[in-house]
Amino acid sequence: MNVLTPIKNTLAVLIVLGALVWALDVLQMLNFGVFKEQYMCFALGLTLAVIYLPADIDARKGRSFGWWFGLLAAIAGLTTCAYLAVAYPVILPTMIVKPMPAIISGAILIPLMVEALRRVAGTALCVILIAFLLIGLFAHLLPGHLQGRQVAPGRLISYLTLDPNGILGLPLMVTSTIVVSFVLFGNILNAAGGGAFFTDLSLAAMGRFRGGTAKIAIAASALFGSVSGSAIANVASTGVITIPMMKKSGYTPTEASAIEASASTGGQLLPPVMGAVAFLMAEFLNVPYAEVALAALIPGLLYYACLFIQADLLAARNGILALAREDLPRAAMVLLKGGHYLIPFVVLVMGLFKYNLEAERAVAYATAVTLVLGFLRAYGPNRLQFGGVVNAVVTGGKTVAEIIVIGACAGAIIGVLNITAVSFGITLQLVAIGESSLFLLLVVAALMSIIMGMGLPTLGVYLLLATLTAPSLVQLGLTPISAHMFIFFFGMMSLITPPIAVAAFAAANIGRAPPMKVGWIAVRFSWPAFILPFLFVYSPSLLMIGEPWRIALSVVTAIIGVALISAGLIGYSSRRMLNWERSVAVLAGACFILPDDVSAYTGWINLVGLPLLAILVFRMMSVREIADVPQDGATTD
Secondary structure, eight states: OOOOOHHHHHHHHHHHHHHHHTTTTTHHTTTTTOOOOHHHHHHHHHHHHHHSOOOOOOOOHTTHHHHHHEEEEEEHHHHHHHHHHHHHHHGGHHHHHHHHTHHHHHHHHHHHHHHHHHHHHHHHHHHHHHHHHHHHHHHGGGGGGGGOOOOOOHHHHHHHHHHHTTSSSSHHHHIIIIIIHHHHHHHHHHHHTTHHHHHHHHHHTTTTTHHHHHHHHHHHEEEEEEEEHHHHHHHHHHHOOOOOHHHHHHHHHHHHHHHHHHHHGGGGGGTTTTOOOHHHHHHHHSSHHHHHHHHHHHHHHHHHHHHHHHHHHHHHTTTOOOGGGSSOOOOHHHHHGGGGGGGHHHHHHIIIIIIIHHHHHHHHHHHHHHHHHHHHSSSSSSSHHHHHHHHHHHHHHHHHHHHHHHHHHHHHHHHHHHHHOOHHHHHHHHHHHHHHHHHHHHHHHHHHHHTTTTSSSSSHHHHHHHTTHHHHHTTTTTTHHHHHHHHHHHHHTTSTTSSHHHHHHHHHHHHTHHHHHHHHHHHHHHTTTHHHHHHHHOGGGGGSOOOOOHHHHHHHHHHHHHHHHHHHHBSSSSSSSOOHHHHHHHHHHHHHOOTTTSSSSHHEEEEEEHHHHHHHHHHHHHHHOOOOOOOTTTOOO
């Protein structure tokens, strides 16, 4: 008897509706004055209830401790947050004089958040949160520069619970408004047939080229990932179609899984939508989202250009042909039947870039347009129905519940660092490292991003490192957007970097390939994401910062460098390459990929690449065919 399922679904719907009401300023239009912290309490209470509430009331499960604990935790979380939402304007001014209501509320809320985080994000992030809460209690005992101020337990709990720099802070605000709105947009678009349209469009555009199945996977994952912002969701949604398709055409299971994992992961950095991190970054930097999207444009395009080049060269090396023309949809027919799905993106881009609307408002308008178009016109056999909309809203509410609780817990960590002043000590330590070598500090930050990101969502690792690492990078002279994009890139790459590469492992499960091997091949396919952050730190021209001619020059040389290094890694250009030719290609690519303004000598390094490139071109033209002798590292499976 599934009596609790409708209740859980209703709470999930309320999360989404609350975000829309806040995004569209409905309360202000009705002359209701509400603090943003009150709204966040409302969202957090619903989130905890959705996470904890059992899905059913089965009699056998009803006798178990876990079932009763979930039910009581859902009620406690919802009730406590409801109390805080209603009483917040009264409690906050009197928190110093009468702290007991805040202490009691926090004593209930914080343990519930810790367990909720364990349920949705696993043990690793939960342990990190507990460690920071202990630092809040014992910061005065830390050694050296890390030593913080002593904070009484009651003061710590009340601060984390009510202060805008604690749980009810920026991360929770972004995840409970902007992220909810974009997840809803993606779900509605998919329910209306947009996902099928973009897959067919990729099939029509790429299927007629050699290795077309891999190029379809890359294009579809880029389009879908730009909307969903989740690598795991991207792999699960597009991978079930693209990975079997690639295997059937001739790619090995390992290659097919690795290509899908790399393409799905990169969707988070591809404008116009990107992932949740981009919107949070805009709030951290206090800049319009459009500025973040423009900064990510060149690195995102270079990343996907590299994937396309490697897929093409791999197909040429292994003799993987194009798909049969009769099996491909015609691009004109696809656009005729589903071209209306491009209109919501036009609305979204216009709202963000031309009218400078808040992200949640712009995507709300795009969602409304998607709903109208979905009801009026179908793509495929089924038109958007009311039931499909309800299912999209319910699914969206349950999905964002996991993200919202991560945002709340990240706020708690930031609150601990602020009230104890430990963040200042960490910044001093990192600045001390950077004074001896900025490059060494960047390497440390990159390793921290990958290690802390193992098994964690990109949003979680970005929130931690934006607080711990980014300030020290900025103090050493980096532009704020360069520092934040740097940690974002490496936090994202933790999804495919072994030993815990969740996106690669998800793809390996679909492709029935060795997970660890898929992870390492995905790292090789995604190599630009490990190099570009170091380059745009030293040369902001790759982030669209600087004179137009310098930006254009950096893009051209970077594309040449990406193509050469990719050819060297795959071992194929116009034919199979000898080992020394592969080495020359990688070396020439390394010379070209460096922007000319990285240092005073970079222009000369670029020039060194010219004779190396000439040697390769001469070899390719003079030697038409060589014996098909296996070269070291020439295959990947």
